[in-house]
Amino acid sequence: MTAWHVDDETLRRYVERTDSVAEGASVEQHLLTCAQCRTRVNSAATAFGLAAVWERTRDAVEIPLPSPFERLLRAVGLPAHEARLVAVASAFRGVWLVGVTAVLAFAALAAMIGHARGLWLFLALAPLMPCLVVAFSYDRRWDPALAPEMVTPYPALRLVLLRTIAVLALALPALLLFGLVVPDAAPFAWLLPAVGFVAVVLAASTWVSPLNAATVVSAGWFAAVWVMGARSATPAAMLQTRTQVAFLVLASASFGIFLVRGRHLRQLRPWR
């Protein structure tokens, strides 16, 4: 390009900072347009540990930006590494939530149209959603991110609880919204069963995989709803004190078991 280049002596003064303001400014203006002289200056920049700076820079750009949900978790005070562990659960990958919402929306629609069967359908599906979401959020087959967790010394119990709370915080408002548009069956009829099922899945996950537990719970609940419907009981039966208390006991007992047996959590042990 240009024939003129900074001479070695000037360059040495520039690097050693023994030059004057005017001379330094002149060198800097030239450097902006001359790749050749920049290369010469680069080889003199040994004092800044630029190889290490490159390592840090590369690490910084290779870590993906946190998702909005993860940023929300951090905003409410969760430490960064825990926010990441909670947020990587598959349940928070949009698609999943959309699917759950769609299923519930159809059930709620059926109930709104006024068929008694539609109402039963909603009652059969709604309480199961949170525990299914929780179960899927721990299953290794659905969540490759669980692999690194298993080699990380981290209290599994705390992680599972954090994730469950996060799942419920996302799932419950959606369920509540649908419950409110369904006539007759008070919107809260399914609330205690839902919490109870989550607790059962958590407790069972200390023996079997959460997904298997959730499958059994779902099958059992479908059968129960089917029997109730066949006996021509009204969905309002769900609201009887006896029923609600029974679910409350179920939830508390299961949760107690989960806490006691927390160290047996299968899901977070190394894969056989």
Place this chain on the structure above:
Amino acid sequence: MEGLPSDETLLIGVAERDIGAFHALYERHAGWLALRLGRRCNDRDLVADAVQDTFVAVWQKPRGFRGDGNVAAWLWGIAIRRLVSRLRLRTDIAAVFDSAGPTPAAEDQVLLSVEYGDIGGALARLSPEMRAVIQAVVLDGLTAKEAAQLLHVPVSNVKTRLYRAKAQLRAALAEGLS
């Protein structure tokens, strides 16, 4: 330099998330950027941090370069501003604009006068505070606000010093011409 991709080509690579192109760009520019920043701030760790910030910013917004001007000048614009924001958080470290070396000996002064007209001498006669402002605003292209943050002085102070420094330089040059 033939056969090597241009800086613009490397930036396109960076925009396509090519870490190799990113590394090549770093190798080409990190050194002189660090040295030039090091003339504004004595703390080497802080300069290293500013260089890292610069390249992280480039990775995040490689299309910030519009294709006008040259890539080196664009990078410098980012780097000096990264340094400013790093310095803003650290009131314990002040920017240094004065060159660390001793005042040029009399014969060097003469040489400078020959080389650059009398600008070198006129700049050298400015007080260090005024020279710092001239460097930040005129030579580094910072705004008065950014210069104020870099030098840890109020904006109004920067504007006054700049005004006085320019007047003094003008007078010195006029004197030299007559």
